[in-house]
Amino acid sequence: MGYDYALVHLKYTLPPALALTLLFRPLATKLDVYKILFLITISVVSTTPWDSYLIRTRIWTYPPDAILGPTFFDVPIEEYFFFVIQTYITSLVYLISSKPTFHPIYLQVERSRPSHGRPERGQNWRYIKLAGQLILALALRYSIKLVRDGGHGTYMGMILLWAVPFLLLLWSLSYQFIVGLPNSNTIIPVLIPTLYLWFVDTLALQRGTWAIESGTKLGYQLWGLDIEEAAFFFLTNTLVVWGLIAFDNAIAVINTFFELYRHVPTWPSPIMLVRALLVPAAAYDEDQILGLIQAALRLQSKSRSFFLASGTFPGRLRIDLTILYSFCRVADDLVDTAKTPEEARESIRKLNDFVDLSYQRMTRPAKIAALQEFIEASFPFNAQLALLQLPTHYLPQAPLRDLIKGLESDIKFSETTKSGTANFPIATEADLDTYALRVAGTVAELCLVLVFHHYPSSSSAASAAAKECILKAGRTMGLALQCVNISRDIAVDAGLKRVYLPSEWLADEEDAVEVEDKGIDKDKSKGFTPDAVIRDPADARVEKLRQRMLAKAFQAYEEAKGAIEELPVEARAPMRVAVESYMEIGRVLRKDGGKKGYKVKAGRATVPRGRRFWVAWRALSRG
Numbered sequence: 001m002g003y004d005y006a007l008v009h010l011k012y013t014l015p016p017a018l019a020l021t022l023l024f025r026p027l028a029t030k031l032d033v034y035k036i037l038f039l040i041t042i043s044v045v046s047t048t049p050w051d052s053y054l055i056r057t058r059i060w061t062y063p064p065d066a067i068l069g070p071t072f073f074d075v076p077i078e079e080y081f082f083f084v085i086q087t088y089i090t091s092l093v094y095l096i097s098s099k100p101t102f103h104p105i106y107l108q109v110e111r112s113r114p115s116h117g118r119p120e121r122g123q124n125w126r127y128i129k130l131a132g133q134l135i136l137a138l139a140l141r142y143s144i145k146l147v148r149d150g151g152h153g154t155y156m157g158m159i160l161l162w163a164v165p166f167l168l169l170l171w172s173l174s175y176q177f178i179v180g181l182p183n184s185n186t187i188i189p190v191l192i193p194t195l196y197l198w199f200v201d202t203l204a205l206q207r208g209t210w211a212i213e214s215g216t217k218l219g220y221q222l223w224g225l226d227i228e229e230a231a232f233f234f235l236t237n238t239l240v241v242w243g244l245i246a247f248d249n250a251i252a253v254i255n256t257f258f259e260l261y262r263h264v265p266t267w268p269s270p271i272m273l274v275r276a277l278l279v280p281a282a283a284y285d286e287d288q289i290l291g292l293i294q295a296a297l298r299l300q301s302k303s304r305s306f307f308l309a310s311g312t313f314p315g316r317l318r319i320d321l322t323i324l325y326s327f328c329r330v331a332d333d334l335v336d337t338a339k340t341p342e343e344a345r346e347s348i349r350k351l352n353d354f355v356d357l358s359y360q361r362m363t364r365p366a367k368i369a370a371l372q373e374f375i376e377a378s379f380p381f382n383a384q385l386a387l388l389q390l391p392t393h394y395l396p397q398a399p400l401r402d403l404i405k406g407l408e409s410d411i412k413f414s415e416t417t418k419s420g421t422a423n424f425p426i427a428t429e430a431d432l433d434t435y436a437l438r439v440a441g442t443v444a445e446l447c448l449v450l451v452f453h454h455y456p457s458s459s460s461a462a463s464a465a466a467k468e469c470i471l472k473a474g475r476t477m478g479l480a481l482q483c484v485n486i487s488r489d490i491a492v493d494a495g496l497k498r499v500y501l502p503s504e505w506l507a508d509e510e511d512a513v514e515v516e517d518k519g520i521d522k523d524k525s526k527g528f529t530p531d532a533v534i535r536d537p538a539d540a541r542v543e544k545l546r547q548r549m550l551a552k553a554f555q556a557y558e559e560a561k562g563a564i565e566e567l568p569v570e571a572r573a574p575m576r577v578a579v580e581s582y583m584e585i586g587r588v589l590r591k592d593g594g595k596k597g598y599k600v601k602a603g604r605a606t607v608p609r610g611r612r613f614w615v616a617w618r619a620l621s622r623g
């Protein structure tokens with residue numbers, strides 16, 4: 001009996017496992033835990049007979065004075081622990097690095113011929129799949145030869161003979177994801193643990209904790225490590241990562257195609273996962289994927305805060321929030337980028353017609369057909385899928401109508417009053433509240449309805465009254481975010497001839513300057529109006545009003561934030577991330593008095609990347 005092997009774990013495998021656990025804990029979902037357990041079970045079950053054979057045939061040995069003693073099927077318990085801990089470490093590296101990935105957009109329809117009007121994606125998949133299969137089949141043939149020939153190639157042959165069939169299976173099922181996912185999801189999670197385990201293995205071999213018989217190895221070395229050992233760790237880590245990729249591929253199919261999978265269980269059975277992988281890529285709903293790609297790109301390019309937060313929402317809720325963002329963005333842009341007020345009004349009319357049609361009583365297939373026809377005839381091509389995908393069958397009508405009313409009020413800025421002067425519709429604080437509740441309170445309500453839809457019974461919010469309280473707090477939080485948005489964009493909005501600071505607040509500043517500077521600065525004491533803000537958004541009084549707007553934002557935030565803790569547990573921490581990431585913009589503007597400490601991009605204050613991650617991390621860890 002000895003402690004050498006146990007000490008390898010204590011010194012080299014447990015510390016990184018522990019560090020990764022601490023890092024991953026706040027990000028982990030129930031599905032992630034399921035994935036890890038699934039992978040560990042497969043790795044223990046598949047490795048045991050193979051390892052046992054290697055030990056019994058003395059290709060691989062352990063000196064009795066290096067291990068604790070107990071064995072199962074001749075495999076020491078420390079070795080079982082290695083199967084578990086290696087799979088665990090590699091899984092965590094993969095899960096952490098793939099957290100931001102939005103998997104549905106990596107599904108690709110495979111067509112045998114080009115389809116009219118569609119981007120030519122995925123034409124070469126058949127050849128890519130076959131090329132991979134061919135390479136792996138050749139590797140398999142070579143491994144059989146090595147084992148048959150015996151002698152020096154035996155251990156390498158045994159490694160390949162064991163690993164390649166699994167790789168072939170995983171490749172055949174998930175080649176789209178293995179090739180298409182970013183390197184951070186594929187190459188990095190294989191390389192990091194492989195390099196580390198090569199280092200650990202070199203130490204263990206040098207110390208004699210385990211040994212490879214010289215007659216059954218090729219004798220080649222890679223940085224002082226037997227080539228078989230290098231191959232073993234590379235292949236086993238590839239197996240773990242490809243296994244997880246296949247899992248994510250299956251989940252992406254299940255989550256993306258609502259028509260095929262009405263209900264998504266928390267823990268899909270292995271049979272369900274395999275069936276999902278067997279859905280032919282030619283049968284994928286192309287518009288569904290294209291709409292999600294557009295929505296994800298919109299989110300990524302237009303909102304750093306919500307993009308970061310979106311990665312923390314699970315499964316279909318993430319998909320629906322991304323779709324909702326895309327709809328809101330498109331609707332806002334249709335109005336904002338219109339060349340004339342008439343064009344903007346026309347967009348508002350069409351958006352209202354879209355809502356009318358979406359809530360008309362008719363069968364779902366008839367409604368989808370009618371909506372498709374109407375949307376194609378009324379909206380620009382790149383806006384169409386954002387409207388078509390909005391899940392109006394489980395979203396309420398009222399907040400959508402109010403949101404459109406809120407967007408409509410922006411048009412008033414480009415109109416003139418009866419006396420021919422510019423129009424500033426936000427005259428009082430009550431006007432500001434109405435506006436903010438319409439453009440942002442409604443968005444909050446829609447987000448929360450999606451949360452309740454996807455997690456109907458897993459919260460203390462099950463009763464209608466409790467839900468109503470949460471919705472009310474949500475609307476208040478929307479108002480808080482909108483006030484931050486206004487404080488951030490004063491100069492940008494002034495450039496568009498818009499002033500969201502209530503005119504009555506401006507008048508308050510005019511009075512204050514009159515009292516302070518009486519007789520000193522005549523020019524300043526004259527009417528501080530929205531026009532003056534447009535002329536000089538850098539006026540010191542604007543900064544004072546920015547702080548007043550931020551004070552209002554934080555008051556609403558304090559009032560509403562407690563309700564987040566009443567949400568279903570799956571949405572609680574992600575919702576904190578969404579809210580905190582946006583409120584952080586308000587914090588930098590507040591703390592620094594609008595001067596330094598934040599980056600300005602396109603005239604807007606943004607929170608530096610590191611700080612955003614830190615905020616998200618804290619928000620996730622709080623629960």
Ligand SMILES: CC(C)=CCC/C(C)=C/CC/C(C)=C/CC/C(C)=C/[C@@H]1[C@@H](COP(=O)(O)OP(=O)(O)O)[C@]1(C)CC/C=C(\C)CC/C=C(\C)CCC=C(C)C
Pocket residue numbers: 299302303306307309310321322324325326328329332439440441443444445447448470473474475477478481482485560561563564575578579
């Ligand atoms: C995580 C995730 C994907 C969330 C999606 C959130 C979502 C659907 C946002 C829609 C944003 C949007 C384009 C709305 C159109 C109207 C508008 C412009 C509203 C302002 C957003 C500003 O976003 P951004 O800075 O990107 O836009 P501009 O560049 O200024 O054009 C708003 C500030 C509103 C955002 C409000 C919310 C997302 C509501 C937040 C509150 C909750 C989610 C509820 C919290 C829960 C409780 C219980 C308190």
